[in-house]
Amino acid sequence: MNYPQIEINLKKVKENAMTLLEDCRRAGIESIFLVSKVLAGDKRVVESLMDVGFSHLADSRIENLIAFSRYQIPKILLRLPMISEAEVVVNYTDISLNSEMSVIQALNQEAKVQNKIHNIILMFDLGDLREGIFYQDDYLDLVGEVLTLSHIKLFGIGTNLTCYGGIIPTKENLSELIKIKNRIEDAFSIKLNIISGGNSSTLHLFPDIPEGINNLRIGEALFLGRETAYGKILPGMHSDCFILKAELIEVKDKPSYPIGIIGMDSFGNIPEIEDCGLMRRGILAIGKQDIILDNLFPLDDSYTIIGGSSDHLLVNLKKEYKVGDHLSFGINYPGLLQLMTSPYVKKKYF
């Protein structure tokens, strides 16, 4: 039961981490949060990155952070907390990202009960329109209220771009975050520790990060070696740290065009299939239950993806392959998340 299998090259991931941290240091970024959400709680990868120099371990799911609780590194919840999870958030994390007063109050209550100080980073929405206080709104009252809470510390502010609206980080929009920092610091005579200027999409600005941004939260660039504003591979980084291998369970010469009246496929769509005559068709034992097939990319041009269903991936074979052979695929970030989440996909570490 070794397939489908995701091959994880721990050495390459670690080299990416070292290159990334060095580039960030040069750009004047003081701390980098290791964003582990794509690993779906996988401990081997996180463990191999513990001594590289990330300041914090950040994940969007509290379950993953609980799985990582044995590692002595401060932990951050990236997704805005649910009020209903305030207790575990205070218990298992050092910092959470927030934008709602009612949630921050719930965290304060819980922190009081647990006799802890819980740190928060207030998120500001600079136009991407996912989470955060809208930057044009009046936010000083909310900040003032946060500062009165006995068991909450305002650790910093941050923004998230290129997630919903696809908005690219620029000097202009990131300078809005610096304005917010200055306004808060002046109004309340405080110093914010962290000014978090985004995720892997901010790396395209390197080395010209606006003065004042001192932190980034990085996932995709670390694991897939690319910035995410334009999708370019970063200099000196590996893009092949993760490779999927799946096994052929059928190889037969068949027509490329189905025979009979075409209705719906197994996912309820009407298939559009091109007739290219007879072809050698292979079936791999992996399917849409494990990964959306658009997220897979053949690593060899001797096979192409034709389609698939929940448990089957159909390929057009242009070389002699036999049942039992294994074919390799590159994976994008959403695909990696799906594969890491599927209990049916085995992991092999190098």
Ligand SMILES: *Cc1c(COP(=O)(O)O)cnc(C)c1O
């Ligand atoms: C996922 C996420 C990140 C990391 O994004 P990458 O593109 O993987 O670097 C950073 N911040 C927040 C809030 C996130 O949800």
